[in-house]
Amino acid sequence: MKYGGKADSLLFLRENKILVPNFFIITKEDYTNFLTKNKIDAEIKTLFLNKDYQKIKKLIKKQSITQELKEKIEEKTLKISSQFYAVRSSATNEDGENKSYAGQYDSFLNIKKEKLFENIKNCWCSLYNENVILYSKDFDIYGMNVIIQEMIEPDYSGVIFSIDPSSETKNYTIIEMVKGLGEKLVSGKVTPTKIFIRKQTKRIDLKLGNLNIKKDTINALMENVEKIEKIYNQPMDIEYAITKDECYILQARPITATSLSPKTFDLFLTRQKPIIDIEIFYKGEYEGIKAITRNLYYFKPLFVYNKEENNVSIYYNGVDLEELPEPMYYYLDLDFDKTLDYYETIKKDIKYLDNIIDNNQTIEYKGYIEKIIEIYPFTSLGQLAGHFNEMTQRVKDVLIEFREKYDYIIYKAIDYLILKVKEKLPKEYQAYIDFLKLEEAVNNNFPSIEELEKRKQGYIYYNGALYVTEDYDQFFCKQNISIAAKENALLTGTFTYYSGENIKGRVCKIMNDKDFSNFKEKDIIVTPMTSPKFLSILKHCQAIITDEGGVTSHAAIISRELKIPCLVGTMGATKNLSTGDFIEITPRGEVKKIK
Numbered sequence: 001m002k003y004g005g006k007a008d009s010l011l012f013l014r015e016n017k018i019l020v021p022n023f024f025i026i027t028k029e030d031y032t033n034f035l036t037k038n039k040i041d042a043e044i045k046t047l048f049l050n051k052d053y054q055k056i057k058k059l060i061k062k063q064s065i066t067q068e069l070k071e072k073i074e075e076k077t078l079k080i081s082s083q084f085y086a087v088r089s090s091a092t093n094e095d096g097e098n099k100s101y102a103g104q105y106d107s108f109l110n111i112k113k114e115k116l117f118e119n120i121k122n123c124w125c126s127l128y129n130e131n132v133i134l135y136s137k138d139f140d141i142y143g144m145n146v147i148i149q150e151m152i153e154p155d156y157s158g159v160i161f162s163i164d165p166s167s168e169t170k171n172y173t174i175i176e177m178v179k180g181l182g183e184k185l186v187s188g189k190v191t192p193t194k195i196f197i198r199k200q201t202k203r204i205d206l207k208l209g210n211l212n213i214k215k216d217t218i219n220a221l222m223e224n225v226e227k228i229e230k231i232y233n234q235p236m237d238i239e240y241a242i243t244k245d246e247c248y249i250l251q252a253r254p255i256t257a258t259s260l261s262p263k264t265f266d267l268f269l270t271r272q273k274p275i276i277d278i279e280i281f282y283k284g285e286y287e288g289i290k291a292i293t294r295n296l297y298y299f300k301p302l303f304v305y306n307k308e309e310n311n312v313s314i315y316y317n318g319v320d321l322e323e324l325p326e327p328m329y330y331y332l333d334l335d336f337d338k339t340l341d342y343y344e345t346i347k348k349d350i351k352y353l354d355n356i357i358d359n360n361q362t363i364e365y366k367g368y369i370e371k372i373i374e375i376y377p378f379t380s381l382g383q384l385a386g387h388f389n390e391m392t393q394r395v396k397d398v399l400i401e402f403r404e405k406y407d408y409i410i411y412k413a414i415d416y417l418i419l420k421v422k423e424k425l426p427k428e429y430q431a432y433i434d435f436l437k438l439e440e441a442v443n444n445n446f447p448s449i450e451e452l453e454k455r456k457q458g459y460i461y462y463n464g465a466l467y468v469t470e471d472y473d474q475f476f477c478k479q480n481i482s483i484a485a486k487e488n489a490l491l492t493g494t495f496t497y498y499s500g501e502n503i504k505g506r507v508c509k510i511m512n513d514k515d516f517s518n519f520k521e522k523d524i525i526v527t528p529m530t531s532p533k534f535l536s537i538l539k540h541c542q543a544i545i546t547d548e549g550g551v552t553s554h555a556a557i558i559s560r561e562l563k564i565p566c567l568v569g570t571m572g573a574t575k576n577l578s579t580g581d582f583i584e585i586t587p588r589g590e591v592k593k594i595k
Contacts, residue, residue: 003145004090004091006089009252010149016231018249023147061121086107086147086149086150088146105127152243156242160176160225162228162237162238166496172205174194191548192209193210193213194207202222216245262481265484273303274434277418285300287373292332292339303460326390329392333394339395343378378406379407381399385403437466491576493568503524504585508579511528523541545567
């Protein structure tokens with residue numbers, strides 16, 4: 001890096017016609033010249049080797065800015081002619097592809113011209129923050145550039161992740177926005193309005209929060225996202241400010257770490273279902289819905305067999321955008337003529353199935369099952385078609401008509417299929433019809449009776465595969481699955497990084513710097529929100545729990561980089577937990593006291 005992550009990024013953006021606030025750079029060479037002219041460079045090197053970082057800062061602050069640098073600043077500020085400035089550190093080792101240095105270096109906002117010299121020295125001093133030296137593997141003792149930037153007073157500001165860092169498919173851009181300055185967003189002090197935009201369609205699929213944002217503003221932000229991703233050729237973390245309908249980019253850096261947060265599944269229904277039924281259910285919903293929504297949306301149900309009750313619990317990932325019904329209904333309306341054609345095809349499928357069943361005909365399995373799978377999406381979406389879903393009246397009319405006239409067919413067709421499968425089974429397998437897979441039964445490729453007995457003790461069907469297990473919690477951990485938190489849980493939150501296992505340990509509640517002394521190795525840190533000051537203990541903790549924040553908060557970013565389990569947004573961890581408590585964080589995102 002020539003001028004550090006922030007400055008290089010701003011130069012690159014400006015060169016590529018991206019609107020950024022006016023700025024100039026106090027370079028690393030300006031800094032070393034300052035040290036040389038004041039004859040303190042050798043002393044700083046000695047103090048650094050002795051790890052006396054506070055003395056370095058005091059020494060820098062005592063010195064005068066050189067005349068040469070004063071003249072440079074005077075000349076450059078005249079060209080910007082702003083009442084206030086942002087003075088921002090831009091170290092040579094920050095904002096790369098592997099480390100974000102999230103907030104480790106100091107920056108200063110709303111600085112008057114006469115205070116620029118003082119705050120430039122403050123930025124230089126932040127090079128020697130203990131957190132920085134602990135965090136860095138490529139530390140440069142003189143590697144600090146400083147950006148002097150026109151201060152934008154935004155109406156709105158925020159952060160954009162060009163891909164969702166905790167998503168499996170990376171299909172969404174996340175825009176987070178607050179009124180005024182964005183510092184309170186990054187620090188986790190406020191809950192932003194959050195907008196999820198499907199990258200393939202540029203459609204807002206979900207909006208959380210109260211800010212009313214103009215469509216033109218969203219479009220302008222997305223145009224910038226597309227340009228910036230294109231010129232960097234990778235996913236980006238982008239800071240922006242909007243003032244008087246102008247969209248300024250303040251910073252753009254690579255997304256340094258992504259992680260799959262646990263997929264949170266909610267119980268939807270419980271039924272007595274053979275594995276054959278489950279297989280068709282899965283294919284019908286996952287493959288069928290993808291087919292009618294251009295491969296953009298789907299349901300991916302999770303099936304858990306309960307041996308005591310001899311039934312199957314069916315779960316859905318109710319917080320995964322790609323499993324929410326509303327966008328699916330949108331695609332049924334987008335090309336409504338195609339939807340009507342599909343509906344006519346389904347009616348023919350139903351007639352075909354009714355004829356076979358009513359006349360007790362032999363089944364040609366492949367074609368028969370393909371018809372069921374083709375019908376399944378209308379069955380699933382029709383059951384959800386109610387007043388609470390956002391859909392056009394014409395889509396609702398079609399789905400409700402299907403539900404009222406034809407909803408019976410799936411159950412009738414599957415029952416007949418299982419009946420015909422059972423008729424051809426050898427006698428010793430008749431009692432195990434509920435535990436045979438379709439391919440096994442149809443092709444006489446039977447598992448051993450011992451294997452079937454194991455299935456009777458416990459199984460899970462997930463992502464198109466059957467898993468024989470009695471230890472469901474262990475399976476959920478390995479598959480990064482979280483079953484929705486129970487209402488009586490002490491606390492619940494959102495994982496921003498998850499290690500795939502239960503976490504148990506002692507709480508260390510940290511409300512301010514003084515509480516750091518209470519920290520012990522492998523403690524679980526409980527705090528309103530982390531900050532760069534936490535780094536010395538974050539590297540040694542077992543997990544992080546915060547009251548506030550979301551996927552762009554400091555705790556979220558640093559947890560992904562350090563690969564530390566992190567639960568954000570519990571809205572009350574510091575009220576309910578105290579230092580010395582022993583707790584468990586479950587794969588569900590629940591926090592429980594265990595002592």
